[in-house]
Amino acid sequence: MAHPLVSLQAVRVRKRGQILLGPVDLALPQTGVTILLGPNGAGKTTLLRTLHGLERVASGQIAWAQDHSLDAQAFVFQTPVMMRRSVLANLVYPQRLAGIPKSHAEAEAKDWAHRIGLQDQVQQSAPRLSGGEKQKLALARALIRAPHVLFLDEPCASLDGAATREIETLLTDAHTQSTRIIMSTHNIGQARRLASDVVFMLDGKVLEYGPATTFFEAPKTPQARAFLQGDIVE
Template sequence: MSVLPITLRDACVRRGGHVILGPVSLTLAGRGLTVLMGPNGAGKTTLLKVLHGIVRLSAGTVSHDGDDARGAQAFVFQTPIVLRRSVAANLAYPLKLQRRSRAERAERIRDWAARIRLEDHLDQPAGRLSGGERQKLAIARAMIRDPELVFLDEPTSNLDGRSTREIEDLLKAARDAGTRIVMSTHDIAQGRRLADDAWLLVNGQIRETAPAPQFFDQPAQPETRAYLRGDILE
């Protein structure tokens, strides 16, 4: 059963008496790659975690279509999290949880290691990889079990151009293969390169959602136009 659609109704998250997200009402459905944009502190990470189901709402509701909501999706954090194991063991871990056969695990590990250009590092401890390599490994570990939906929080922040390009290629290939992707980014040029549609979040609230051509070239909201110009939003 599909995990989509995911629907938020008047979703709010409060911390220390302050509203950091909401109220937000939206439905995540369909196919493609959604880019979530907005200034620092807008609540982008919190919104991704709410949609993924790892942050509890203070008010409102979040509903998933499927019964196995968590198993059908994955989350990649801004700072890549790798297990204190080899590259191969990192890739094998989610497949073991799915009880994939040893032969299938070996085949998928070889395939994904080649995709992220780490086929010569399978026995290397993951902690010794560069920042870009660790992020590629984290993304491959999320994708290797063929999730329906993947959330990524600023997956290329602080990476060099080559690592950014390689990660973007991974995401485009996954999107084209049918994986639904929602990612946050501050990079407007990256948003233009990747997005099928885009959302703007300001002060914890969605200000605009639109197909990418409209969002970037003919935004309906003045806040979107200001953000795309590089103005400071308060």
């Protein structure tokens, strides 16, 4: 990998004396959809938060590509956080923070509301939306600024099939528009549909990393093989 997007060298994250992550050595490419897989407690969320700067690194180094700005990142949480405002106001807010004029920000917000199927609910209070609608709004709020890198933590964990399909379509479109996606999921089918490369984690460490086709067809570790077969991995 000539010029990775981000490299981690011996990165550890500790809380209250416990190692939550690491040591992790990992280099992710400039493009693609990286999927983080592993059982509950494997460290997927901690790795995402660490990459995004939400967790303090106890030791080790994280190096981003020289032309990458940390301001050009967005994060969508498993449980979306809605501002106590209308759907439209939720979409306008990140635009206004970036200094976009109000009229232009509102026009883009209405366009995104239409793209996620909420054009008839722009004046509805966002906290009153359904789970799937909230997740679509959270994703649109992240994508409206066209981030270079988008982090997602189990964005479809509590959604039905229809809502999951809509989220995946939005992610595929974003990737087509050059947004780099780094995402955790428990859904192996979703990982197969979206991943260009896979990070398999266990006990806060990266157990396996490589191209998605290689991982799914010929996983290298017995833990990864067991996980893909639906067995309990501890």
